[in-house]
Amino acid sequence: MSLNEAIELARGNRYQEAFPYFEKAYQGELDSFNEWSWYFYSKTLGKIGKLEAALKVNHFLLKKKPDFAPNLNLYGWHLHKSSIKNADNEEKLLSAANFIVKHTKQEQYSPYERTVIEVLKFMKDKPNTNYNQVLYWTEQLDPKLLNQEVFSFTTDEGKRMEIASPLEFWYQHRIRALFETKQYEGCSSLVDEAMSAIKSFHYSNDIWFRIRQAVSIGQLGDVEDAIVRLHAIGREKQYWTVYQELFHLYIQQEKFEKALEMGSFALLEKSGEFKHKIKLLVHMGFALEKIDKPKEALLHYCFVVKLRADNNWPIIPKIEDRIALLQQEESAPNNIKRELIEFWKEIKLQSLPKGTGKVKSLLPKGNAGFIESNTGEDLFFQVRNVRTRKIDVNSKVNFHIMNSFDQKKQRESKEAIEIVVI
Missing domain, CATH: 1.25.40.10 (Tetratricopeptide repeat domain)
Known part of the structure; x- marks a missing residue:
């Protein structure tokens, strides 16, 4: 028994x-x-x-x-x-x-x-993800049978956390795989489906879905619509990849000055390390040569060589050839990175309107606040964008104005950057 x-x-x-x-x-x-x-x-x-x-x-x-x-x-x-x-x-x-x-x-x-x-x-x-394999494995799941409920838990520090639902996870991987395998029509259609199906997004998936949809639309031929969509996303989230994609679309239109502006925004954004922006740096160099700026192009190529050497990556022969050719007439400075940052800032700020006003208020934590401009408009600012001495309520300031997005009120707004106390 x-x-x-x-x-x-x-x-x-x-x-x-x-x-x-x-x-x-x-x-x-x-x-x-x-x-x-x-x-x-x-x-x-x-x-x-x-x-x-x-x-x-x-x-x-x-x-x-x-x-x-x-x-x-x-x-x-x-x-x-x-x-x-x-x-x-x-x-x-x-x-x-x-x-x-x-x-x-x-x-x-x-x-x-x-x-x-x-x-x-x-x-x-x-x-090196094989996105054809990702496509195959996403095809093994029927999204209609996937749960939409998120998994939530509390960390040891008492912080409430959430993990995306299986359905959001599926859309995340399927959309990325369609995009990376250049199936742009399918990618764009699936983004529409995901935006309708998912009630609450995690890991900024809604932003990434819209970025991939915009780029897909551009690849399918509607470059103007893609540009409008990416600019709208850029006002919500200042991701460097948004500006990088805008750079490529403007290059496609042969609008090199506008492309360099978007490239400068991307390179100045702290959301990505320079080693991840090497391809953009190379293409910035190509664009600068197109508008007859060999010195600035040389700076970009030299910075690429330095970044690749710092990471023990092989040097691209084509870039070495460009450097050899350009150095016949130009020479690179010792502090390439500093020169480039100043160059990108100059391009970025040329595209933004200027303003004058005074600090109206600082938020309780002291890391942000509002400026009342001389035109009577209230502008949000972050203290990290103050370029001179300590800022306080009633400080008179000069600044540049950038389009932004108010996450709390879910509407477009304006933000003061490059603030100088006067």
Whole structure:
């Protein structure tokens, strides 16, 4: 009777107690084992940490009863735990994942959905993501069956955190993969669907979706619409990638001065390190040569060489050739980075209107406030944009005005930058 006792204990989640009964039954009652006996034996082994033994029982039962769904799901969960969760071996991970999507279904209590999500996370974290693989794995999920509920938790520091829902996660990876594989029409359509389906976005996904949609629209031929969309996004979030995309669109239109303005905005934004902006720096150099500014082009090329050397990356032969050619007439200064920052600032500020006024108020934390301009307009400012001595209420100031976005009121606004106390 050891087998019946073992099964009852396992049904009651008393796996440590069930294990010796299963071992005894295995020695003396093997002929009495049916598919449910093997199922609970495997489940018990998995629960007490004997995962390899559990997998062997799953494999044995698969051969004996290939259509027994409870074993297929249990086998999948054991494979998920052994080969997929926290995986560091791609071949092993994909082998297990392919087995799971072949033998289980996307339904409650199945390892199917969790497995595909883990595979997509693994793909995203690879140094060179294969977006065709990402497309394949997103195709293994039916978005209509994915949950929209977010997972929330409290950190040890008492901070409330949220993780995106499985549906938002799917849109995030599917949209990126369509974009990276240049399937622009599909990308744009899916963004519309996502913006309608997701109630609350995480990780600024709504912004990234709209950026990729705007660029896709530009790639499909409507450059003007793409530019309008990206400028609107840029007023909400000053991401350097937004300005970089605007740079490329203006280059496409051969509006080199406007392109350089957008490139300067991108390069001055602190949201990305210079080593991630190397391609933009190269194209800035090309654009400067187009408008006959060889000295400034040389600065950009020399900075690219320095960044690549600092990161132990090989130097691009084409850039070395450009430097050799330009250095016949120009020479690069010692502090290339400082010269470039001043150059970008000059271009950026030339495009922005100027203003004069006084500080109306400072917010309680003292890191931001409002300026009342001489035209009577209230402008938000951040103290980090003050370029001279300490600022205080009633300080008279000069500044430049940049279009911005009031996140609290969800409307376009204006912000004072490059503030100088007078």
